[in-house]
Amino acid sequence: MATVPVVDLARRAAALEPELSAAIAEVLAAGVFLLGPQTAAFEEEFAAFCGRRHAVAVASGTEALRLALVAMGLGPGDEVIVPAMTAVPTAAAVVAAGAVPVFADVRRDTAGLDPVAAAGAVTDRTRAVIPVHLHGFPADIPDLGVPVLEDAAQAHGALDPAAPSVAAAYSFYPTKNLGGIGDGGAVVTDDDDLAALVRELRNHSRGADYDHPHVTGNSRFSEIEAAALRIGLRRLAADNARRREVAAAYRAAAPDLGWPPDHPRHVYHLCVARVPDRDAWRAARPFETGIHYARALTQQSGYRRYVRAACPEAEAWAAECVSLPCFPEITDDEIEAVCRALQ
Ligand SMILES: Cc1ncc(COP(=O)(O)O)c(C=O)c1O
Incomplete structure (x- = not known):
């Protein structure tokens, strides 16, 4: 037998055929390639899966973290506590949002953020905490008196829908439990205003009257990605x-x-x-x-x-x-x- 791999995405693609090819053909025929009906349908289906009111699809998991932080009002000088054991993007997104990541130690048994260490990292500039559900293991949600953003990039299906968090950020990088055929991410939340702001921020903050009220950038979502993820979500x-x-x-x-x-x-x-x-x-x-x-x-x-x-x-x-x-x-x-x- 050939060596058993850690992960094999070619098998995944084969398992999703012929549905995948049919879905891609449908997108091509529709002629809408970004932020169209597939994205809207995927957002609705993924929000329902997560047991939350909104899912807003964005360009990657890193972007989901960044845009959630920006929409939460984080900015220069604000500190965000993150676990010291995580994928680098957790901290990179904090820096990209203009804030300062503060590393706290993790639990010996789970690798999740240690609530005691997190409490010890709080200063008068702490504005948020990001517990990471690393490896898919549900991390503790620390009560530090600041808003919680869950990093759920590795944890589709692992979160407690009743957790006291403002939002969760997901990645659809191809190896993830819900992985696409390109990059993607989503901010999932019950907060109507936060969802609306992330929705605006993902597309250059393009508003009415040709006005762009926020300086942001491009974090749009591909229709082919959405169509592929709708198939993956069913499984x-x-x-x-x-x-x-x-x-x-x-x-x-x-x-x-x-x-x-x-x-x-x-x-x-x-x-x-x-x-x-x-x-x-x-x-x-x-x-x-x-x-x-x-x-x-x-x-x-x-x-x-x-x-x-x-x-x-x-x-x-x-x-x-x-x-x-x-x-x-x-x-x-x-x-x-x-x-x-x-x-
Ligand atoms: C824990 C964690 N956070 C954030 C990210 C960033 O996601 P993406 O690679 O989609 O930007 C990843 C994936 O790489 C991750 O594993």
């Missing part, structure tokens, strides 16, 4: 269930690996365990593995100026995390092969 619940099945098999086969606790809403965007001697362990496995992520934000050279306090738990995660093969199209034989090699 998302089943895909997430399959990911949970894969992870359950690995966890049963190797109970001594450093697993996060069980959580009923974990959607296993990545099936990650902690392994102390990671390099040797990876080298000895006959299947592909990945690292998400090899550096905490405190260890990123471009972000040094934002480091205020040590984040040892985040750096320990960076040193030990390993991602195992986990995607909905993985075969039973491949799961068994990984399980055998884990024992």
Whole structure:
């Protein structure tokens, strides 16, 4: 058997055929390529899936974070607390919004933002906090007395619709649980005004009378992307269930690996365990593995100026995390092969 991959997008594309080609043909025939009827329909369907009133589709997950922050009124000098263990875009979006990211340490067991560390990072300039549902594991929502923006880029289907957050930012990067065939993202919220403002900001803030009340830019959404995501959305619940099945098999086969606790809403965007001697362990496995992520934000050279306090738990995660093969199209034989090699 060929090496089992961490993820295989060619299988995904094959699984979505022939629906995908038909949907693309429909977009081409309609002759509307950006922010048209497919986007509107996808927004309605994704908001319903999330149990929120609005989804506003934008150009990427990074843009979803940035535009949500701008719409929340964040600007120069304002501080936003982010976990030190996350994908770099969480912090990049804060900087792009004109604000200052403040790194706080994460929980040893889950890699989610540690509410105690987050509380310790609060200053009189703190204006928001971004818990990240890393790897698809539902993070704690800290109560810091400031608005919460959830980074749900890795967590389609994992969020609590009743969580006290202002909005959630999703990515539809192709490997995500709901992944497209290009870039995309969405701001999901119950706040009518916030949704309306993000909708305006995504398209040069083009208003009535040729007026542009805000300086913003282009964060429009492709109709082909929307059509592809509508197909993926219909399978998302089943895909997430399959990911949970894969992870359950690995966890049963190797109970001594450093697993996060069980959580009923974990959607296993990545099936990650902690392994102390990671390099040797990876080298000895006959299947592909990945690292998400090899550096905490405190260890990123471009972000040094934002480091205020040590984040040892985040750096320990960076040193030990390993991602195992986990995607909905993985075969039973491949799961068994990984399980055998884990024992
Ligand atoms: C946790 C997290 N936040 C934000 C992003 C940014 O999403 P995108 O790549 O769609 O801009 C990603 C994906 O890369 C992510 O994993």
